[in-house]
Amino acid sequence: MRPSTRGWVSRYLHAGERIIDAEALTGGITAEVAKLTVRMVSGAERYLVLRSYTDSARLHHAEDWLDRESNALATLSGSCVPAPELVAVDPRAGYCEFPSLLMTHLPGSTLLIDESVEVRVRMLARQLVEIHAIDANSRPREYQVLTTADTVVLPARADATVWSAAVDLIRGPTPRYEGRFLHRDFQPGNVLFDISDSGMPRITGVVDWAGASWGPTDLDVAHCSTNLALLHGPQWGSRFASAYEEAGGTLSNNSRARQYWCVRDALACSAEVQLWASPWRDAGRTDLTPSVVEERLCAYVRLLMDAPQAR
Known part of the structure; x- marks a missing residue:
C-alpha cells in the first residue's frame, strides 16, 4: 500500500x-x-x-x-x-x-462458467428486482448514456445493414420511463456467489456501485442482458429480460422502447468489447477470444433487430 x-x-x-x-x-x-x-x-x-x-x-x-x-x-x-x-x-x-x-469485504466469488447458467440467470433477475425496489430517500443522479448514434464503433464482423438500422433506432427520441434506483453496471462480474455443499449457488454480494443512477429499469436489464449474451451466447441476453419479469420486475409496456434500451446498451459496448472480455479471460474464460466475443455481439445485435415488429 x-x-x-x-x-x-x-x-x-x-x-x-x-x-x-x-x-x-x-x-x-x-x-x-x-x-x-x-x-x-x-x-x-x-x-x-x-x-x-x-x-x-x-x-x-x-x-x-x-x-x-x-x-x-x-x-x-x-x-x-x-x-x-x-x-x-x-x-x-x-x-x-x-x-x-x-x-x-463480502464473501463469495464471481461465477462466469456456462454450467448452471439457467439457475444463475433466475437468481440474477430476482436480485435486480430487489435493487430496483429500493426506495432511495436521496435520489441518485440521472443515468448517463455510454454512446450516441454518432459514436458507435462498427465491429469488423458486423453486418453493415443491421448495424445501420440499429444506429438509426437509437438516433430516435428517448422513450419515456418511470425512474428507479439503478446499479447501472449489474452483470455477472459484479455479483458474488457461494456454492453450498449441495452444489447450489447463492448470491452473497453485489459490488461496484460507482455508476449508481436514477433511470429506467430497462437500462439495467439491458446491460446485464448484453453481458450474458457475450459470456454465454446471444440467447441468454434475451432470456434475462423474461426472467426479470418472471421475478416480478416491470419493464416498459412498449416493445419499441424495450428494443431501444437493449440495442442502445449493446451498441455502447462495441468500442470496448475486448476490454470488457479481458477480465473474463483472466478469470478463466479463455474460450472468450476476441473473435468469439465480437461474433457474439454481432449475433446479439442481429437478434435484437430481428425481434417481432415493435408496437
Whole structure:
C-alpha cells in the first residue's frame, strides 16, 4: 500500500488493529481494488476492500464515481440487497495518493462458467428486482448514456445493414420511463456467489456501485442482458429480460422502447468489447477470444433487430 493511503486506512481501524496484507483483486477495469487483511487485537483477522482510481485517463471521473458509490452504499445499508458497508471515502485524494474508497469485504466469488447458467440467470433477475425496489430517500443522479448514434464503433464482423438500422433506432427520441434506483453496471462480474455443499449457488454480494443512477429499469436489464449474451451466447441476453419479469420486475409496456434500451446498451459496448472480455479471460474464460466475443455481439445485435415488429 502507498504510505499516505495506509495512514488514511489506519485511521478507520479499531484500537490495536493493524493491516498485515494487501492483495490485489482482479476483474476490475476502471480502478485498482485490493483486499486488506486486518489483524484484530484478539489475533483473528477481518477484511476490508480498498478501491483507488490511479489511471490518469480516469481521474477526472473519480470524484463522481466515488460520490455515487459512497451514496449508494449508504442508501443500501440495512436493506435486503447484499452490498458492502461504507467505511470511508476520500473522493478528492485529500489524504490518499489517489481518490479512494474503503468498504467492508463480502464473501463469495464471481461465477462466469456456462454450467448452471439457467439457475444463475433466475437468481440474477430476482436480485435486480430487489435493487430496483429500493426506495432511495436521496435520489441518485440521472443515468448517463455510454454512446450516441454518432459514436458507435462498427465491429469488423458486423453486418453493415443491421448495424445501420440499429444506429438509426437509437438516433430516435428517448422513450419515456418511470425512474428507479439503478446499479447501472449489474452483470455477472459484479455479483458474488457461494456454492453450498449441495452444489447450489447463492448470491452473497453485489459490488461496484460507482455508476449508481436514477433511470429506467430497462437500462439495467439491458446491460446485464448484453453481458450474458457475450459470456454465454446471444440467447441468454434475451432470456434475462423474461426472467426479470418472471421475478416480478416491470419493464416498459412498449416493445419499441424495450428494443431501444437493449440495442442502445449493446451498441455502447462495441468500442470496448475486448476490454470488457479481458477480465473474463483472466478469470478463466479463455474460450472468450476476441473473435468469439465480437461474433457474439454481432449475433446479439442481429437478434435484437430481428425481434417481432415493435408496437
